[in-house]
Amino acid sequence: MPDQTETLILKAKKGDKVAFNRLVGEWYKRIYNFGFKYFSDHDQAMDITQKTFIAVHKNLERLDSPEKFKGWLYKIALNYCREEDRRQKKKWILPFVNFKKEREEFVFNAFESQLDNPEKSFQKGELADLLAKALSKLNADQRAVIIMKEYECLKFKEIAEVLNISENTAKSRLYYGLKSLKAILSKWNINKETINYEQ
Amino acid sequence: MSNRPDQSTLISYLYGELDEQENQKVKAFLEENPEVFQELTSLQNTRSLLSQLEDVPVNQPLILNTENARFTTQKNKQILWQKWSGVAAALFVILVSVTIWKLNFAFEDNQLKISFQGQKIQKAPAIEKDLGNSGQQLQVQEEYLKMLIAQVLKEKQENEGLELENWKENIHHEVNALKHALSQQKMAVQAAQKTISNQELGELFNQIREDNYNAMVKLLEFSNEQQKVYAQEMLTNFNDYLENKRQKDLEVIEYALNNLKTRTDQKQEETEIMIAKLITQLNEER
Structure with a gap:
């Protein structure tokens, strides 16, 4: 965590709005990207980012020590991600059963068409899109651990605190998450060789 | 295997978060167990792939109204x-x-x-607004103004008199020095004109022209050579580029064909299975 963050937290806790806004500015991109990788969707990422920082604004006074801010922030963000997940599931299952099926088929066809012409899809930078989609295929717990470790560079201890689990469980989820991801990517014929060839 | 590191240790090793002693232990184990090493390598490759997913740029965050205030x-x-x-x-x-x-x-x-x-402000005679009595009063005011101007000029002259004298003397010296220098330059030019004849001047010009011509010829020759080398290099590079591009295209075509072949094989296999099932079903019905 940057040293400046701690100072900003202390000031923001005393009601300094400028410090709070700077704090938001410092962490906004990280939380947005966390949400974006979790959902692979801009609108949902924006939604959870805004909700997270509103919650931070409301509850910052309750934060015991600035050192815990990072974990606390990701915990709030993750809770909103889970809430959004639940909302999505309800939304899709009840009125749009057929639509969901169509949508899944559409996504699958889109992948097929991308894989039909790998050069074109890779050259257009769609690898990132495929990776994001691959992440979204993982189960929520494994996905959260992978994002927090690989992209947000949290320590295992911090991840364990965010998820309220032991460090060993966090490592185990990461292990299985990476294995599942490898299987998904292999299924789509995305591996180190194909990527290196394109580079 | 009893001394096999657990998943937690392997993951810590993968992320370089083990202490030196533990690290060495896992390394030794991996050297003896290539299948576990292979597994970890594949996980590391997956991590490398994940690094291709970069952060998405995002706009400036919301600003609270209170801050604006x-x-x-x-x-x-x-x-x-x-x-x-x-x-x-x-x-x-x-x-x-x-x-x-x-x-x-x-x-x-x-x-x-x-x-x-x-300076002490002297009281000026009042200017009457009434123009009827103005004749005499204007004369008085005019005399008063003249007296003031004369007084100011006198003071100024007294202060600046000495400086002016010095300045004039300096200017005079400078002008004399310049005149002397000019006359010397004139004499030098006349002497030079006398010493160089027209023929010599012509020869000098011809010499300079010849030198310039030689220099230009050398420069052009050098430039031609450089251009030839550059063109050769460019052609070679272009040829290499075309060859590489062709190779890559061939590889992509091969990749796509392999994909197509795999999918066709899969479909054929599925069809065969379906036909076999149908035949079995028909036989059973008979």
Whole structure:
């Protein structure tokens, strides 16, 4: 965590709005990207980012020590991600059963068409899109651990605190998450060789 | 295997978060167990792939209204501070000017009078607005003004008289020196004109022209050679590029064909299975 963050937290806790806004500015991109990788969707990422920082604004006074801010922030963000997940599931299952099926088929066809012409899809930078989609295929717990470790560079201890689990469980989820991801990517014929060839 | 590191240790090793002793232990184990090493390598490759997913740029976050209000107040405070500091600076400049120039201010007969260098303000005869009595009064005022101008000029001359004399003397010396230099230059030019004949001058020009011509020829030859080398290099590079591109295209085509073949094989296999099932079903029905 940057040293400046701690100072900003202390000031923001005393009601300094400028410090709070700077704090938001410092962490906004990280939380947005966390949400974006979790959902692979801009609108949902924006939604959870805004909700997270509103919650931070409301509850910052309750934060015991600035050192815990990072974990606390990701915990709030993750809770909103889970809430959004639940909302999505309800939304899709009840009125749009057929639509969901169509949508899944559409996504699958889109992948097929991308894989039909790998050069074109890779050259257009769609690898990132495929990776994001691959992440979204993982189960929520494994996905959260992978994002927090690989992209947000949290320590295992911090991840364990965010998820309220032991460090060993966090490592185990990461292990299985990476294995599942490898299987998904292999299924789509995305591996180190194909990527290196394109580079 | 009893000494096999658990998943937790392997993951810590993968992320380089083990202490030196543990690290060495896992390394030794991996050397003896290539299948576990292979597994870890594949996980590391997956991590490398994940690194291709970069952060998405995002716009500036929301700004709270209260902050705007705070900024406005600060801005107003700043403007007020700047305004008063400007006024103070102007006053200071005026005070310094008054002290340096020894300004005298006086307000008499509805007139503001300012004088420099501590001169005492003399009372000027009042200018009557009534034009009927103006003849005599104008004459008095004119005489008074003349007297003032004469007094100022006299003072100025007294102060600057000596400086003017010195200045004139210096100018005179300078002009004499310049004249001397000019005459010397004239003499030198005349002497040069006398010594170089027209023929010699022509030869000199021809020599210079020849030298220039030789230099140009050399430059052109050198430039031609450089261009040839450059063109050769460019052609070679272009040829290499085309060859690489062709190879890559061939590889992509091969990749796509393999994909197509795999999918066709899969479909064929599925069809065969379906036909086999149908035949079995038909046989059973008979």
